[in-house]
Amino acid sequence: MSAYVIPLLVITVILSVAVKGGKVYDTFVKGAKKAFPLVLSIFPYLAAIFIMTELFEKSGLSKAIIDLSADFFGFFGIDKSLVPLILLKPFSGSGSLGILSKIMTDYGVDSYLSRCACAIYGSSETVFYVGAVYYSKCKSKPPVLPFLISLISNFLATVFACFICRIM
Amino acid sequence: MNAIFTVITLISLILLTVQNPTSVVTVMTDGVEKSISLCGKLFCIYALWYGVFELIERGGIGRLIAKILKKPVKWIFGKTDEKSSGYICMNLSANLLGLGGVATPMGIEAEKYLENEGNRFGQNMLFVLASSSIQLLPISVIGLRASFGSVNPQDIILPTLLSTAVSTITGILLVKIFCKR
Numbered sequence: 001m002s003a004y005v006i007p008l009l010v011i012t013v014i015l016s017v018a019v020k021g022g023k024v025y026d027t028f029v030k031g032a033k034k035a036f037p038l039v040l041s042i043f044p045y046l047a048a049i050f051i052m053t054e055l056f057e058k059s060g061l062s063k064a065i066i067d068l069s070a071d072f073f074g075f076f077g078i079d080k081s082l083v084p085l086i087l088l089k090p091f092s093g094s095g096s097l098g099i100l101s102k103i104m105t106d107y108g109v110d111s112y113l114s115r116c117a118c119a120i121y122g123s124s125e126t127v128f129y130v131g132a133v134y135y136s137k138c139k140s141k142p143p144v145l146p147f148l149i150s151l152i153s154n155f156l157a158t159v160f161a162c163f164i165c166r167i168m
Numbered sequence: 169m170n171a172i173f174t175v176i177t178l179i180s181l182i183l184l185t186v187q188n189p190t191s192v193v194t195v196m197t198d199g200v201e202k203s204i205s206l207c208g209k210l211f212c213i214y215a216l217w218y219g220v221f222e223l224i225e226r227g228g229i230g231r232l233i234a235k236i237l238k239k240p241v242k243w244i245f246g247k248t249d250e251k252s253s254g255y256i257c258m259n260l261s262a263n264l265l266g267l268g269g270v271a272t273p274m275g276i277e278a279e280k281y282l283e284n285e286g287n288r289f290g291q292n293m294l295f296v297l298a299s300s301s302i303q304l305l306p307i308s309v310i311g312l313r314a315s316f317g318s319v320n321p322q323d324i325i326l327p328t329l330l331s332t333a334v335s336t337i338t339g340i341l342l343v344k345i346f347c348k349r
Contacts (some may be wrong), residue, residue: 002322005305013220016227024223031222035214043207050199050206052173055180058195059187091169101206101312109316118313118324122306123331130299133272137280138291146292149342150299157300157335164327 042094049095053084053102076159081106081113085120086158090127090151097121112165119161124154213311221267230270233261244297244340245290246349252281256294266303289349293340300339301332 017024056062062084070080078086085103089096100121107113127150135142184192224230234257241248241256248256255278262271275298282290306328313321 002325003320005322005325006310009305010220013223013227013229016229017223020227022226027222027226028219032215032219034218034222035211038214038218039207039211042210043203046203046206047200048173050203051196052177052180052199054195054199054202055184055192056176058191059180059183061176061180061183088172091172095169097210097308097312098203098206100309101209101316102202104312104316109313109318110320114313115324115327118306118309119327119331122303122309122324122328123301123335125299125301127299131295134275134279134295134298135291137276138283140283142295143288143292145346146295146343149292149339149346150296153296153300153335153339153342156338157331160334161327161331164330168327 045092045094046098049092049098052095053099056084076162078159078162079113079116082117082120082162085117086155089121089124090154091129093126093129096126116162116165119165120158123157123161125150127151127154209312209315210308212315213308217307217311221265221270224265224267225270230258230261230265230267233264234258237261245293248287248290249281249285252278252285252287252290255281256290259294260297260302263298263302264304266305266307271298289343289347292347293343296339296343297336300335302336303332304329 014024017027053062066080066083069083073080073083073086081103085096085099088099100117103117104114127147131142131147131150181192184195237257237260238253241253241260245253245256255274259271259274259278262268262274275294278294279291282294306324309324309328310321313324
């Protein structure tokens with residue numbers, strides 16, 4: 001079933017432009033052009049994050065922190081290998097993307113851990129980043145309560161993802 | 169992010185220097201090398217999807233979704249001005265499609281208008297919705313799985329969608345219960 005979602009989406013999208021007499025090829029190229037500056041703009045962030053995560057892991061600090069928090073996350077059924085992803089996600093999109101790709105490299109793309117990491121990555125957001133940006137034009141300071149609510153909702157989704165990936 | 173980066177990098181560097189000083193440079197350049205390989209993968213994903221996104225906007229699918237969202241937005245947000253609810257609909261439709269870049273400016277405008285209205289509840293609701301992830305199709309995750317050679321990259325769609333629903337529904341309910349109108 002899910003295999004049809006993306007092909008059908010792309011077909012519908014192309015048709016929606018074609019029936020209006022739009023230029024499909026030109027429009028696609030115009031959009032694809034944006035990929036290059038986008039990747040260039042996130043490269044320095046990824047470089048910094050990967051330097052950090054490599055040092056973090058090779059120095060043994062990662063293992064120490066994971067072991068310390070393993071009981072807390074284990075209580076919710078979350079595997080300790082996913083802890084770095086969960087801790088970084090609210091702060092940095094490119095950072096957590098880096099960690100996600102590292103999990104896929106380390107444990108194999110179709111393993112439970114990788115699928116679980118994908119579901120966690122896809123179902124949570126960079127709460128602090130979104131908050132900073134969305135409230136940027138407001139005069140008053142953003143309140144604390146909605147941040148708490150977002151963090152709690154994202155955490156529940158993470159717990160749920162770890163559970164659902166066991167059976168799906 | 170600055171604080172996290174500084175603290176983690178600094179402590180790791182000190183620990184690694186104590187244990188094995190010769191490996192420090194190799195470990196750091198290894199990091200950059202890995203980031204380059206990820207950038208290559210991301211470039212393929214973005215080139216494809218930004219092309220498709222452009223077609224989505226051109227074909228009017230974004231506007232169509234914004235129209236469909238009018239009713240649910242009214243239920244979730246209660247009474248809002250015409251202008252802010254317009255921005256809210258556009259923001260949510262872009263976020264549903266995974267067009268973060270399109271959604272963000274709409275979100276910033278919506279928050280500004282909601283503040284001018286004195287609608288704190290609406291401000292909180294919009295922020296919680298945007299930060300609970302409402303994306304329907306996790307495109308970059310699927311692309312990344314494909315580039316790592318997954319047998320079935322798309323089989324992550326349903327688990328992700330269900331988890332996303334958990335965070336979004338929890339968020340809406342908590343705001344409705346705890347944030348005063």
